[in-house]
Amino acid sequence: MQRGVALLSWSHNILFLDKAKTQEEAIWYSKQTIENGWSLSVLEHHIEKKAYQRQAIAEKTTNYERLLPSPFSELAEESLKSPYIFDFVEKRKGIIEREIEQELVANIAKTIMELGTGFTFVGNQYHIEISEKDYYIDLLFYNIKLRCFVVIELKNTEFKPEYAGKMNFYLSAIDDILKHETDNPTIGIMLCKTKDRLTAEYALKDINKPIGVSEYKLSDFVPEELIDTLPSAEDIEKRVRLKFDVVDGV
Numbered sequence: 484m485q486r487g488v489a490l491l492s493w494s495h496n497i498l499f500l501d502k503a504k505t506q507e508e509a510i511w512y513s514k515q516t517i518e519n520g521w522s523l524s525v526l527e528h529h530i531e532k533k534a535y536q537r538q539a540i541a542e543k544t545t546n547y548e549r550l551l552p553s554p555f556s557e558l559a560e561e562s563l564k565s566p567y568i569f570d571f572v573e574k575r576k577g578i579i580e581r582e583i584e585q586e587l588v589a590n591i592a593k594t595i596m597e598l599g600t601g602f603t604f605v606g607n608q609y610h611i612e613i614s615e616k617d618y619y620i621d622l623l624f625y626n627i628k629l630r631c632f633v634v635i636e637l638k639n640t641e642f643k644p645e646y647a648g649k650m651n652f653y654l655s656a657i658d659d660i661l662k663h664e665t666d667n668p669t670i671g672i673m674l675c676k677t678k679d680r681l682t683a684e685y686a687l688k689d690i691n692k693p694i695g696v697s698e699y700k701l702s703d704f705v706p707e708e709l710i711d712t713l714p715s716a717e718d719i720e721k722r723v724r725l726k727f728d729v730v731d732g733v
Contacts, residue, residue: 491516494523499530508535519600528596532568538599541565544680545695546687547670555667558629559693562599566698567674569597574701580639583701584608584621587637601628611656620653631667632657635674642678642696644686654692668692674699 495516503509512535516526538561547559571593572586587594588607595602605623612618622635634653638646650671657669671694683696 492523495521495526498523498526502530503535508539511535511539525596532597534564537564537566537568538562542680543695543697544678544683544687545693546690547693547695550691550693551668551670555629556693559670559695562626562629563672563695563697564597564599566700567597568700569594570700570702572701574703578639578701580621580637583639584637587622598624601626602633603627605632611653611660613656618653618656620657623657629667629670630665632661632669634669634671636671637699638673638675640676642673642675642683642686644682646673646675647683647686647690647694647696650694651690651692654694658692671695672697 491513496513499509499512499516503512512526512530515521515529515534521529541564543560543563543565545560545563547556550556551559569583569587571590572583584607588604591604595604603625605625607622609620609623610617611620620634621637624633624635625631626633634650634657636646636650636653650673654669654671662669669692671692673694673696675696675698678696678698687694687696
C-alpha cells in the first residue's frame, strides 16, 4: 500500500482514500491507477461508477478458468464487469438491440472506457462468411492487454441458453479467420438485459470456447426540456383523489 501511495500524485491519493470504504478497495484503485495510467478524472469516473464493486468483487459467470491458461484466465476474469453501465444510452420503451449497438458505436470512447483498459474497436456488425453464408457479429474488439480478440453480443432480453451456442460459433470463426498465432484465444462476452446465474452456468458448462455472461444497465435520464411536462407525484395523487371523489359523488 505504501509503495502504491508513493507512486501516485497527492490528488490521486486523497481521492481514493477519501472515497474508498475499505482498505482493500483503496488498494485496488491504487493498483488499477498505476497499471493503467488513470488520470485524476478517469479515476474519479471509475470510483463514481463503482468499478471496484462491479469488477473486483462482483459475482461473475464465465468458463474462463476452465478453458484458458493461467494467468490469462485470471486477467480475462478480472476484466469482466457485472453489470456494465452504459449511462450515455437512454433507456426507453421499445428500444432494440441494434439501437443500443449504434449508440455504443456513436459513443465509442465512452464505451471503451466502460469496457476497460486495452480495448481497441475493430467494428460493429462485423461480417464473416462461412460456407457462403453471411454472419454479422454485433461488436468486435481487440484487447492489447489480454492480447486477444473480444466478441461482444448484445441481447435486450434475459440470457437464454441458445445464445451460448451462437457465441461459441463466432469465437471459432474469429479464431480461424483473424487470430494470429501469437494471439491468445478469442473470448466472448454476452451482454444481456438480465441473467439467471444457474441457467448461464449450465449453458456454459460444456461449451468449448471462453465466454462470459453479464448484464448491462442503460440510463434512466429524462431530457431537461421534458421534465416540466411530466406530472409530479403530487399531481398524480390529486388526479387520483379527484377521480375517486367524482365516482363517490355519482
